[in-house]
Amino acid sequence: MASARRSLNVVGKPLPRVDAWGKATGRTRYADDLSLPRMLYGRLLLSTQPHALIKRIDVSRALELEGVVAVITGRDVPVRYGIMPVGQDETALAVDKVRYAGEPVAAVAALDEDTAEEALSLIEVEYEPLRPIMSIEEALRLPEPRIHDYVPAGNIHRLASLEFGDVAQGFAEADYVREDLFFFQGNTHLPMEQHSALAYWDPAEGKLTLWSSTQTPHYVQRALAKALELPENRVRVIATPVGGGFGGKSDPFHHEICAAKLSMLTGRPVKITLTREEVFYAHRGRHPELMWVRTGVKRDGRITAMEFQAFLDGGAYSSYGPATTYYAGTFQTITYRIPHYRFQAVRVFTNKPPCGPKRGHGTPQPRYALEVHLDKLAHDLGLDPVELRLRNLTGPNEVTVNWLHITSNGLRQCIERIVEASGWREKRGRLPYGRGIGFAVSAYMCGAGLPIYYNDMPHSEVQVKVDRSGNVTAYSMAIDIGQGSDTVIATVVAEVLGLYPEDIRLVTADTDLTPIDLGSYSSRVTMMVGNAAYEAAMKARQLIFRAAARELGVPVRRLEARDRTVFDRRDPSRALPFAEAARLAEARFGLISTIGSYRPPQRLGTYKGSGVGPSPAYSYSACAVEVQCDPETGEVKVEKVWLAHDIGRPINPILVEGQIEGSVYMALGEVLMEEQAFRKGQHRAPSMLDYKSPTIKEMPPVVSILVETDEPRGPFGAKEVGQGPLLCVIPAVANAVYDALGVRIDETPITPEKVLKALDEKAKGGPGRVGPERKPDFAFREPTRVERPPGWPHYRPHEEG
Template sequence: MSPKEELAVIGKPLPKVDAWEKVAGDTRFADDLFLPRMAYAKILRSCHPHALIKRIETSRARALPGVYAVITGADFPPVKFGIMPTSQDEEVLCTEKVRFVGDPVAAVAAVDEETAERATELIDVEYEVLPTIMSIEQALAQEKVRIHEYGDGPNIHKAVSLEFGDVEEAFRQAHLVREDVFYFEGNTHLPMEQHAAVARWGPDGKLTLWSSTQTPHYVHRAMAKVLGLPMSHVRVIATPNGGGFGGKSDPFSHEMVVARFAQLTGRPVKCTLTREEVFYCHRGRHPVLMWVKTGVTKTGEILGMHFRSWLDGGAYGSYGVASTYYTGVLQTSTYKVPVYKFEGMRVFTNKPPCGPKRGHGTPQPRYALECHLDKIAADLGLDPVELRRRQLVDEFSMTANHLTITTCGLGECIDKVVEASGWRDKFRKLPPGRGVGFAASAYITGAGLPIYWNKMPHSGVIVKIDRGGGVTVFCGSTDIGQGSDSVLAYVVAEVLGIAPEDIRVVTGDTDLTPVDLGSYSSRVTIMTGNAAKEAAEKLQGLLFDAAAKKLDVPPSALEARARRIFVRDDPDKGMSFPDAAQLAEAAYGTLAAAGSYTPPMRGGKFKGSGVGPTPAYSYSACVVEVAVDPETGEVRPVEIWIAHDVGRAINPLLVEGQVEGSIYMGLGEALMEEQVFRKGLHKIPSMLEYKSPTTLETPEIRTVLVETLDPEGPFGAKESGQGPLLPVIPAIANAVYDAVGVRVDEVPITPEKVLKGLDLRAQGKEPRVGPERVPAARFPEPIRVPLPGEDSTLEAQATIYRRAIHRREGPRS
């Protein structure tokens, strides 16, 4: 790896490649597409949380002037879809049963949106209403009411149990064993752009779909399946996403509806969801009830941990199997947890389906765990930062649940935020009503496995060089605002010695671009970056070979920089980049190269080991200072300090943006955002009543970036888009405790909860607000997995791996 100072593009705070069109209002989002003769679609959605469909009568709707077509589930092949292969439980339009208010039932295409909407009101649906399940407790108690027929038990979508080492024995050895219960209410992504899709059925019998999706490849697969078309006749183009945060990662009904309508009407068809419908699509943060028990030594070292989670999954599977594991697997990747047991269960309820939201399944347990450790520190009379600081995971190590840690900059992160925030002068020392809280976290840089089992690369990139020196990069990735298009340009520019503005990036088009699995799991920079680097390096090789012949030097003497290829030790001797390109094309033919990336196969050899492994973990540490009004219970964050180990900041400006955005989203989740229901309906499906913080609720955010140059990442980069959200929520909760001595073990931390805690304190009772109990455990027998140290082959693997990366990359700078 090149030393840091030699890089020309990487590490520079450059504008994004698409910044100019974004500030000019020129970016075409899906709803900005207007095609000739276009029709508009509207979806009729269920008005019952749980009901059988007895009859659907569409004749009145069809008769309305301006209506082109009306469809129901009968207009699709009888196949179900879903993002996970094991949870194919969704229908484009429900045929037999509806499972939440908002479930799609029928659809209309018409001359305009108003007519389509009016026609949906003319569709008569006869329902037989079924009993409704709206909570985890109800799902487990009402065994006779079944939302789905599949799963690991009545209304249990998934139940898992894993034990790494003897956790009971660890508790017996412990100086202190503490149990706590937490609840994290569900919340949603609320991207500013409402989902939209446009479909066009060509005269050649091929389908093109433009959609605001984060995962065009998965949509491509689902479309072909549901429409009964060969994938080669379906083209999915991901338009720039006006915010995603995980909410546009599933294939959705409206995408398939416009496709079918385009086929039926011979017109392009658009469907743009209303804000209310976006709340129904959801796939957001699961409500999770959590129980955690930890045994520690006198000085707070963790000896063993047992964690249980109950996820309220809503009406469909979505990513839920992965979500379930994610509530359990990353407990071990921040601090050393030598012995660990995890039991998790996801239930079905009659609510919009939950799925992946920024941090996917990990912010809830991170909140629980960091508050739990804060309590342990208080029990032992230890500084909560010190308690954590002394038991961070080791670099290049393996956790109890067989996760491989590469670089870890958490120690430096902690030191940086402690210093920047003045922690030592503030903790337990601020006046009443003021407090500071601390938390830390780790997050994956891309999932180790794809959503569906296959041995192909996770990301592919093609780079093409034009005779004029112009470079085009093709990749299936999707820019949802995080800057993934820019990362491709920066990486290729760095390798070829040109400027990012010399590069055109073509992304998210299943006809034009090689597959990238999508913008989820913080995978894009590491996977597309590595693939782009490989492709660009191949071309660099050709350019160097051709230039070397002409200059009569060995290729290894050359360097590419500032749009020139020249002799490193004699920079005047060289040629322009376009000249080198022409020489190379003359010598080797058309200049194009592909690169691909597959994450290393890691993780244990047990069922469930696929979730959690990643090429590298990012680390974050956060301090929040809050002011709490003891009369109103209002919590106001005063300032937030965060340090994030991003491996290498490909562009520090964009990394800071990701960190700041994560803080913002965590802040909203901690204090005000919640997806709540009443009488089977979403209580507040609007931008006004679903409370997203404004400029006035968002405090100053102080970001410090820590670089550890991870051997797995392109130029050492790890993720930054999700991890920094994790510590914010527990840091706020811990700060509230420091400020007023109240433990709010339930997110969001609303004023009435704080006030209730203060009341309890005044009455001399335990000043804690949160869930009192958990359901009786009905987890399967645990899969008992040997600890890595107990299994010589695993330990050997880790050692081999450690040696391998050091050999490949050399010691870290």
């Protein structure tokens, strides 16, 4: 790929985002900003029960209300759908049964919002309550009542059980073994923009158009087609600029299908915007997760074996859960060489809003457990926690014990930079009581190697069109959710063609007009769309250079494009303006319209479960956090965060820093404050006032360090940054609290109450720990034994051509 860094013009420069001006002037149109003539307003009626049979729904009084145009219930939209082929367990409105309080049971379309709201109060629903299942322990203990009957047994949704190498042998080689239990509380994305969708059914064309705040227009198109029984090519989904996603807008949602169905029934456009309370129920956020980890080490700290078990609370539906289940155990191995590794996980159904992918999808929980566990191991061994990690690091060009192919790997540089910048060696264990420093590392993928549904087509395609005005347009289904995908596409195309990002027009996220991109999830866009954009732009450049070469009388290989000019590198006075070169190219070749397609490399693993984890490349992060804790109040104040991230190469350093700072912010919320908690079957706090999240006042300074490793598979050497930097911050805070106070808070969030409880226990001679006491009594099936890569860790795969 384009790793030749000779004189890059716009890549790597701190230029403003291409969408900054629209956003700074209020002109960017989000979904709820749209309206159409004769538009109706839709609202959803929510279940008041966490688990119940629907005995009767009577909508007649609502229909009689003046201004109500249509009312639908589950019977009107009974076809099941879901984001994953193995998880087709949702309906747009509950049919016969509700599975969480807040689940939509009916939808109304009316002339205005007040009328729609009034109509909801006129719908009568009679429930027959069932016992709600509200925790992992209950779900494992109680096979009845069953939340779903499509799974083989009880309330167990998914299982994973794998062993790489021979764990028994690995533990036999250990000088020391330690085990720990952790609990990671569920939390939610809390995007500032509520989900919103506007649907328009054109009966003449037999075509549905949906504008929606979604991260995955392609998957929404498929789900709409299925749920509404329409051919896929009669459904057009246009993703509007997403006002915050973080994974929370990656599923097809009830309101999207209901808006579409109501439009089909009424022949009028219908818009549904969720209320803030409904956003909490839409959820798909972080799984609450109970984790047990056991590691064997040599005296010098080298790991000989590891066992990791995870118990995931999935909420009421599948969502991305089958993947999340594997993510509980997949990425431990990309930071550390684990010679023998056993991983087992179970995801249960509970009567809560469905959990799914939140920034870091299923990996912040195990990373938290692993990094705190290793911190404890280091203390047991009398080793510096940094030193313990350095003795176990993976390196570049390595295949992990579970067959993940690491290409570039800047973890060691990240650690060295953090140790130096934070003053780790001077501070650890030497700060006054109440003050502490903590350390952790992490890694993440640059795009899921497999699509959500099996197919052998490209994951990303980009089309570049150059017209005779010199205008360049890039077409891509990628949707900018704030991460900066528009800027990445424009920058890559501009670099190749010698233009500036603002010269590139973008047509994005429209399933009718743009070639495929699977969506803004799994940190895949820079890698996959970036590569497709690079290829398409290179092909356009080739045509333009050929035409320009003939005009200038110089060989193509001597041409260069820069500053909107095509010129002879040897004699830059022989030059053409880009627009002139484009006209010559069109005259010679016809329409200059080129394409690029990206498909990730084949995965190396062939075992069942090997589809989760492979990625073209992995990003690495290391972090130190300094905290000030008040032993009187239990309050933990984060004073400063140092975060080094192996970005490969930054396409735009401002965007990279922004993702690091935003990741740190979100991680601090998760580790110290945020919880999606329930009481008596109901969400405890479905409002922003009660769901505590950090404000500008709590945000500490962040020192961002970019480590460059020039990823051979990345566009211009780039890797992801949207999710990876979040992961290490959470355990680093927990480790810092230990350094400050000598207590271990082994469950999130680390609240003042828990800190005080641990201090109190320690004062009474206890270990000074708050966290889960025992793991559930659950017998995992025998793990599937998977052979390690031959010669591990020195196995080298055949490089693709």
